[in-house]
Amino acid sequence: MIGADPTTAFGIYVHWPFCLSKCPYCDFNSHVRHAPIDEERFVRAFKREIETTAARARGREVSSIFFGGGTPSLMRPQTVGAILDAIGKYWGVADNVEVTLEANPTSVEATRFRGYRAAGVNRVSLGVQALDDSSLKALGRLHTAHEALEAVAIARSVFDRYSFDLIYARPGQTPAMWTEELRQAISEAAEHLSLYQLTIEEGTPFFDLHAAGKLRPPDEAIARALYDVTQDVCTRHGLPAYEISNHALPGAECRHNLLYWRGQEYAGIGPGAHGRLDIDGIRHAVATEKRPEAWLMRVEAIGNGIVADDLLNSEERADEFLLMGLRLREGIDPQRYAALSGRPLDPRRIAILRDEGAITISTEGRLRVTQDGFPLLDAVVADLAA
Amino acid sequence: MSDELQKQGTPPTANIRNFSIVAHIDHGKSTLADRLIQITGGLTDREMAGKEQVLDSMDIERERGITIKAQTVRLKYRAKDGKDYVFNLMDTPGHVDFAYEVSRSLAACEGSLLVVDASQGVEAQTLANVYQALDNNHEIVPVLNKVDLPAAEPDKVKQQIEDVIGIDASDAVMISAKTGLGVPDVLEAIVTRLPPPKGDRDATLKALLVDSWYDVYLGVVVLVRIIDGVLKKGSRIRMMGTNAAYDVERVGFFTPKMQQVDELGPGEIGFITAAIKEVADTRVGDTITDDRRPVAEMLPGFKPAIPVVFCGLFPVDADDFETLRAAMGKLRLNDASFSFEMETSAALGFGFRCGFLGLLHLEIIQERLSREFDLNLIATAPSVIYKMKLTDGGEIEIHNPIDMPDVVKIAEIEEPWIEATILTPDEYLGSVLKLCQDRRGVQKELTYVGARAMVKYDLPLNEVVFDFYDRLKSVSKGYASFDYHLTDYKPADLVKMQILVNAEPVDALSMLVHRTRAEGRGRAMVEKMKELIPPHMFQIPIQAAIGGKVIARETVRALRKDVTAKCYGGDVSRKRKLLEKQKEGKKKMRQFGKVDIPQEAFIAALKVDS
16 A cells, blocks of 8 residues: 555645646646736635535545646745635644645746745645657747756755656657656656656647647557656656556655545535545535636635536446546455445456456455556456446 | 118128229328328318328338338228219238238239329339239229329320230329329229129128237237128137137228228128137138038138248347347237247347348338337348258258358258349449349349330349348439349359457358358458457457358457546546446447457448448
8 A cells, every 4th residue: 555544535626727828738627817816816715615615524634635727836825825724724634734736847936836835835746748848839838848947956945745747649759759858857856757648638729730630649559659668767767657647756656646546535626626525425526617707706605616516326436436546556446346336347357358468456356457458548447347 | 871881781792892002112002092081081181180191000101101011991982873882992012022911902802003103103013013913803993193293204104004014004094192183083993993892692601811910909800801691790700721710709890990880791891800819810811701601612812921031130238138029029919920039149149030021021120129119129131041952861941140050061052032123214224233243143134114124133032131222222323113022942152151250250240142252241341340340459350251261351450558648636527427438338339259349340240232
């Protein structure tokens, strides 16, 4: 087992929905505003939503908090401080709580790092995305590679824990190029790296370019080679994958993300935030209004921004457990799946996948996706869930 | 008027006319029947309103504009001679698959109206049915329909009727069944040009069992044509073929509403009920007589309808198997020509091997199962009955490639041949001939009727059951018409072709095919399968093989890399919904060994043409 005790983990996700500009690959809930944002008003709404959410999910001890976005590093440190204070007011917070904030690696934002630390943030995750300027430009990023590495250096000096993200399988990228970039990244990273394959998401400029044939990501064979290189280089440098896209020194895994993958409880605060709460033994899938101003008005009017509060049935619950859990190297406990869904995984499907070398069953009975299986994770999950 | 007739008891034969309508699909048979019923007052305008083609009671009949089950209706008509007549109209199916039903109906009548679309002319199926009517010694009154349309060419069509069918068309009745134009002339022509039935009221009861069906309220209803004598309510009758006796409970006729009377006399067509348990207890063509005083000689009866086309029907959802069994049972209640028995397939699970009168019959049964019983089905390749002479001197018949014995035990295989008549506009003749040649056809005759060519071909039935109608329609843009009858069996160089997915034969895709056609068919099938089987974690070879010899091969490439996306802010719902979609997709697939094969792959592979 890695990270926090799964039985007591409870996380809070806080979404800051604003960005200076929209990256062409990004389909997250982010919005560009040309007038200044009334942060005071948002702070009041965040506090209010924290209060009402805590009333629904009492008695938990918060083990991790994650500021995601959007671009949370556009928040003033006192805004972050006020939100953390509110969380501490309505919930118990563990002494060793992990508080992560996603930041853009620009010089402006790096100047706020000390302020965030003072407010209670103890880990940053930097959206570096690439280490060459032409790729950064193509990805629509507002920083250079040099600037990003300077921000990484500041993060290193300010925080005990930091991580950064890179996107691979970019148009024109070869395994050799990626190997080189990855080596440099690892030399800059201390304990944690997130390495995501570029995904072409509907509703983004990249989707339209791709459809028009103007954006050509590497084909499946090259994508596979890039993935294999990723595993190879990272493992050799002591940063094995603990999740399909996340690498860490043993013990330095992101505890907040772990609780998503382990199917534990978390509350979502802010516009377009998602939560999973167990209320009276039933799992609720909660989502809030995505548009920032609409969320704001909703919270001001009724105390929360919730637009969906779905009670998951056993199949949905089991599906989520499976698809999230199999992303982790530690895999899942098939007994837990059976308990959630009311039926065991199909032994025939398991046998076929084992024959193919896509999964293994550990001596403790955990079902894990193998090194060979991870590149085909979606297919493995679909097979097992069928 | 009706009361007057009732009081007289059964009408004298001189005042009865029994007739059927022979026509091609869409030439207006059912519309004409509607008009006749309306004018003679069988149904009020209100009852007719919104109900096109009242005799076609099944949804599927109305939608496709075809008649499947023969229906009968009694009309009362006061003619210009001042006398009251009783008409019995037998509505008959127009399609070749239901030729059997046609022959029954014709046997119960003395005359036919030959309805021809004045703009389209005579079609292949019309020919077959009108020849059958002539074989039954029918008087025939030609009726040209749709004469009010701008495209109508009544003179040309009359000439065509005379040339092709060889009957006098100079007195053809010109009508528009849709507007009612000329329909009164049809009624007069029925009286003056069709003969009355013969029959002796005082003779012993002798009646023809024309048809029978199951009615939820009345049980088994038997349609009869009285030849001699009187069939009375309460009397005890004997069915000579099955040698069963029954007490007659109800006697009556349809107008098309059911009307009960006390008796039916010579020349009349009507129904009886008699506490008969199942349709299977009755034999179409049987002779009904008086139980105490049976006639000495039976009527000649009919040749039984024998299924000629077979295929497996499997539920897409295995849980629907029992529903399918029940549904087939229900359809069979009223369609003795449809047969089924349980079949197990490694690829498709539990299902039924079914026999049909032809491809349309197959299609209709399949469609009724899906529509009336909400069943989702996969049909395997249609097959015909092959005769196999074995090396040990034995002889067997098979209609399922799975049952084929080891090749070394087979001395000779014979396959059924048909004679096909195809009528097509000249411009499509080339394509039609090519299609027939490609299907191993042997041309026998090519004649012209105006601008339409009429070709006769000898064709192996197994080439026709495989996609022939669809291809004929497509190469002639829907203008060619087609009819066939079975002729004989001929030896053929047939081989059993198998499709192997991941080195395992898929039983549901096995078929007997002519050696010269195997490679083309095999290649087309594996190409289709390759398109429709999604990539798996491993390569999947798809092969067509005869015995151990592979004649075509394709490979479904292996998956290399999924793009497993990042999970934004704990939004698991979105990923779960994607997974749910994948699961839905998987449900529509069959697990075959290690491979998930989509249903569409089976369906498409069986539809390919080569």
